[in-house]
Amino acid sequence: MEKTISTTSTIVASQTQAGTNAIADAQAKSRPQSTLRTYFAMLVQVSRWHLIGVIVVTVLFSLSEGIGIALLLPTLQVAGFNMAGQGEAGKYATRLANAFVSIGLHPTLILLLGVFVTLVGARTVLGQIQSVWMYKVQQDVEHHLRRRLYHAIADANWLFVCRSRATDFTHALTHEIYRIGNGTNLALVFTGEVVLGMLYMAIAFALSAGMTALVLISGAMLTFVFRGRTHAIEEQGEEVSTTNKSLYAATIEHLQSLKAAKTYGAEELNFSIFSALSDEVVRANVDGARQQAIAATWFELGSVMILAVVLYVSIRVLVVPPASILILLLLFARVMPRIMTGQHHYRAFVNSLPSFANLLNIEARCAAAAEPAAHPHDRMSLTRELAAEHISFTYSEGRVAAVKDLSLVIPAGKVVALVGPSGAGKSTIADILMGLVLPDSGTLRLDGRPVGPEGVRGWRDRIGYVAPDTFLFHDTIRANLKWARPDASEDEMLAALRQASVLDFVLGLKDGLDTVVGDRGMMVSQGERQRLALARAFLRRPSMLILDEATNSLDSENEGRVLDAIESRRGELTVVLIAHRLATIRWADLIYVVEGGKVVESGDWSSLSARRDGRFRALWEAQSLTI
Template sequence: MSANHLILNVARKSPLWFLLSIVFGLSGAIFNGIGITLIIPLMLDLLGQDILRNTDFPPLLNSLFSIFDGVSDDYRPLALMALLLVALLFKNLANYGGTAISSLLSRDYVCNLRRDGLRLLLDVDLDYYANVRLGDLMNYLNTEVNRVATAVRTLARIATLIVTILVFLAILMAISWQLTLVSALLMATVALANQVSINQAKVFGQELSSAAAALSNRLIEVLSGIRLVKTTANEDREYAIINRLVDQREEAEFKSQLVFASIGPVNEMLSIMAFIALIIVGRSLFASQLETFSSIILIYLVVLFRMLPFIGQLNSSRSQFASNVASTERLDAFLNRSDKPFMASGHRPFSQLSEGIRFNHISFRYPQGDRWALQEVDLTLPRGQTLALVGSSGAGKSTLADLLPRFYDPSSGAIEIDGIDLKEFDIRAFRRRVGVVSQDTFLFNASVKDNICYGYPEASEAEVIEAARRANAEEFILKLPQGYDTPIGDRGVMLSGGQRQRLAIARALVQNPEILILDEATSALDTVSERLVQQAIDELSQNRTTLVIAHRLSTVHRADQIAVLDHGRVVEVGTHRELLARGQHYAKLHAMQFAEQPAVTP
């Protein structure tokens, strides 16, 4: 889909309003033309020169002036003035209506584009986020959306201006086609001169889009990593980098403004030269009608003079449209769904697990990867039991866990739920029954209560309190300034790591998942926090089907099964006692972790 196609698609979402804005523009142009045509006769009539009875005028003027044939000389100026005021009144009402509709359309366009972008970001697979920057996404939803909406609004403005200019051209043609032909040639020269500015505006618009995206990316990265910036005392360095990006963006904006500013003076100079040339040509064309020449040329020049600002506005609008085309191209690429990964959902409902989960000869390679992350993994997790995945970093533990909630689909093999391929289940229904507690717990900048019931917004206050108690979180929550209503800051910055983990466990308890995934939930905690969190995990895991990823082997001694992964393959499966007795991979990992302690065999 091309950038122009995107603009047309946006405009089609409100076609009636778009057409109505053009109708208002046409109405305004007609009333404007009538009013302008009456100005010179009114002025001359007030000065004592009666030109309305002159029959040497072109047919259009004769038809317009014939309205006053039955009006006496004493009341003719009043009649002229009344008609002029009525025409100007309707012209301004039409212009006001067009402006109001244009503003309404702009708001609708921005909302529609942002909705489309937000829907795409919520629907697209996680793999998409591995290849984009957050700053780019924010730039799409803010700067680029606004610029595209401006482009569509400018397109409506261009259509209105073209209609207005055509109305004025029709009036000018009716007055004198010869003078209009000369005017058209002169105006074509002005248009060619403006085309240079329009081409420059397009180039500077591309520079502005790129500079704005670079600035957004760097700002978000710095603010996200502000702790690292301060820890390494890099405030001045980051300030210098961001300051340079600000300068680049403002320079691109300044160049665009210079282009817009140059259009007015160029048009004015060329227009004055065109006026002089037109008077010279008109005098030769009306040499045989010198008595009426002055009246005709005055009316013609007033109409032409009134049309020229619209030509200038058209050139400015074309320049502005060209400047925003770069944004339409970028936004079109962003909204294009054909080149992005989306997870297809099945249609089977899912409520509970009856038998268990089987990883049936699973192999997987990341879309951008050059090696297999998992190879021929064959594991079974019966309902109500716990399967622990252990192994060195990069062995494939987290990858296997990510396949269960269908963040990715296996490259080969299948995950079976009660003997049915996971792909056949409704993906959202299944995910609602899966709880995940990971090492990198995410909390929203909201209250404690809102974070606990995020997975189940309908939870009652009693359910939230009970979940917090079972997660060993109630004690510290009650000490917070506002208890359960205390805001916890961005990503829960007001809480310790152990407190954040316990809130995440409380959140999972409220959600009451059928299947539980624990991804190294205690690996980054101190001894006291680890004990509290482990107690909460034990409470959470009761009577649930649990997949545990463990770095500390002490946390998986009581697992029903332990699978040892190495380079994406399952090399051992068994209980803690069985694997120690074999003296192979698991026993070596255990010996390394407990080298300074006697082995513990519960």
């Protein structure tokens, strides 16, 4: 099947990228703020109740730890430590002791230790719940984005899909969404660390407002100083996303072309290309880790310096009592590691945001190219004729038109053939007849009714299509048939197999309809794949069947079986045959000779072959040895 463009072509990918730079630049100007806002809006929309649950459990988890720290002062007092004259720490211990008395409990060492153990146990349970719910939110986000992006890709028009690189879609649906999900988990962990830090700061304020204020002001200054480092980490995240996408694309393309690579002896060339891309991924990831490590190192050093200054000022200037200093040191000793890990988690989350921006970019481009939704009652059938009137079509600006001023008629119930040399535009014409691509000019009419963007889905529901490169899923024959029509009964599947002359083959298999055909149908022969594909097309009960060079790679016996199957439906089914070999279309009711994207001759076999100076006769003579 000739195609003006290939979905995996690097050239097309470059052209597509050039066309989308404006979108990417516009998004880049507003990042990270707009991306962050969009991300959190999506998070709330997708997992609102689980998110609320995570926040509640996180608060309870933090409270259990904070209360455990708060019990330290009355525990010291009960243990015999003199809290008199210890300023706010002594008053705080007395207030907690009075609180126990007010509920009828005398604060003894055993009671306080028992409460502490209970709090630790509750904290353990809450931690388990928190971990599971965070993972649930992460999976909700991944599931939502995966479905949303896949739906956008599937809804995009075929021309847009052809102009795009398929591996970019695959990379976004897998690796990029995984990075976003992991970033979501990091954001939730960071939120928990912020809540716990705020609780610790509240306790610290109760003990020494001056010392705590000094810590917070210094911490804010430290964060301000490191804002440039955070931006650098985000840019590094964009590079990680880009290099991983290139490696992913190369992986898919190289594995798909492995047979050709072996045939051409290009294994080492492919290896060198793949190795270079892998080197780039390693370099980008290591650079990202280096940026994270440098930021963590300087933040830790800055934190230690701040703590030293705060301690000096608290002891020499603010004259904070020793007991308060002791508890504050304990608080800061616990909160500082959390601040550092929180910073690490925040940086890692920021590093994952470019993946979300990339996904939004792809989704926006797909949405801009989306086909109109099909009307539920707008199912079309071919009862009189399908006509193309002065249709022209070009795949992209600056290229030669694939179809030029094309006019032809497909009568209902007839077998119509499109013949011509490779690159003549036959497959593009088939795409236009199916509504996969819309003409730049001219009109496609079905029984006199124009088939516009809003009607193409309803028309395609009535079409059966068999491509030259038949695709079967790595699944059972039954599943492959039901893919075309999920509500088909077993009797209907058997009837379709019989019509395609492949029923005896299927029934002769050990597992019959439940036989797995292998990756792309490689467990069955080419002829059997083609006939299974034909059965799948018949199962749709189509109004029109298009065979796009579907018999070119078959031997004469299998080709004859496929053509016999189509002949058995003559008169009740409109058939469009696209072929190079003229022997396969001898029995067609109407033949169109296509060249340069237009019809140059038409008629039946007898009339066309009788024109000694005609284009069909030239093709006939060129293939005279095989006719």
